[in-house]
Amino acid sequence: MSHTLIIDTSFGSTVGVLGHEPVVEKDSRTHVERLQANIGQSVAQAGLDTKDIDRIVVGIGPAPFTGLRVGVVTAKALAYATGARLLGQDILQPQMLMAYRLRRGHVGGRFDRLPEVSQETHGKPYSTTLSEHNDDSVPSVFTLCVNDARRRQLYFSLYDGNGKLIIPMDIDYPAHIAQRVNEQVGRLTDGHEGHVLIDVIGHGAGKYEADWRILQRPGQVIDASVLDLGARGLRIFADCAFASVGDANRGLAVDGIMPPTWLGSVRRNGEAQVEPLYLRRPDVSVPNPLKHVLNSNALQRNAA
Known part of the structure; x- marks a missing residue:
């Protein structure tokens, strides 16, 4: 076993x-x-x-x-x-699968399959919940997967409803992430943004819920990890x-x-990628070499 x-x-x-x-x-x-x-x-x-x-x-x-x-x-x-x-x-890909299951398990206005996940919809004041829609009214469902990167930034990736990666993982400020998602979703839906629902899921999603107001038809904002x-x-x-x-x-x-x-x-890469993904550039870097000054060698010899 x-x-x-x-x-x-x-x-x-x-x-x-x-x-x-x-x-x-x-x-x-x-x-x-x-x-x-x-x-x-x-x-x-x-x-x-x-x-x-x-x-x-x-x-x-x-x-x-x-x-x-x-x-x-x-x-x-x-x-x-x-x-x-x-x-x-x-950590981001499983968030997409978590959101997929939440959508399939959302019956009677509550999560009957995942009771440990908070049933609160953080975006309720400015959005609609999944329970108010069905597959006919919302044919294009996207999942914005996030993880808290600190320094007011989030790691993120965007998936469509079939689990296809739309925006590869990156790090950015929440407001800019929302803009990038809108641009990408707009291109994919060819102007039919009214038939789109965008869920946000992962640690840090609730912290920046105000930034998701600009998303085209935001769905549920769930500050939880798989x-x-x-x-x-x-x-x-x-x-x-x-x-x-x-x-x-x-x-x-x-x-x-x-x-x-x-x-x-799904991309076959599990054993080839057992290396940490930081995405953020290091705070400390090797300085650039000093510029060569014309006739600097002659000046040094004269000074000697």
Whole structure:
């Protein structure tokens, strides 16, 4: 029997064995120090030893530098020590799958499949909720996936309703993100913006809800991550990684977790990209070399 360990440090830290509830650290000041202990705790809670782990899925961001780096390095070291297969998974793609499931599971005005996710719609004062629409009135649904990048910025990517990547992951200020999304959606819908709904999902979505007012027909704004769903979130996160190496359970498309066409189109890159995604340029850089001054050598000789 295969045992998969998930490690993600893109927002605090989440560590868990697939099929079991994770150990979560939300305090960004301590999650790095407690990572090793939380790995041991999650493995023990599953009734396993670290030598029993044969697959490790590690979050590769995008996220700020220190915490993300520690998570990836720890996963690599553990994979080396145990011989486990190591897969990398970004945090934004699973947000799209989470939104897809929320849409399919939204019955009777409440989330009957994902009760852990807040039912509050942050954008209610200026938008309409999904429960007020159906597929005929909203044929084009887009998901803006975000993660808090600090410094008043967000990491983001945009997907259409079938899970196709429309805007690759990037980092920007929320207001500019909304403008970029509107421009891209406008081109894709060819002026039929009235038949569009744009959901925003991920950590940081609620913090900048005022900036989503300019989105064309904003939908639900959900300030939550797929890993906030506990064991079910681990399942979605891991299946994204499995799909990237052609190892996904295709039955998942039937129960509403994944778009049926997404599994056939996902890019196969899980094992080739176990490197942290920072996206933001480093604060410290190597200075440019000094410019050569004409006849500077002669001046130095004369001074000597």
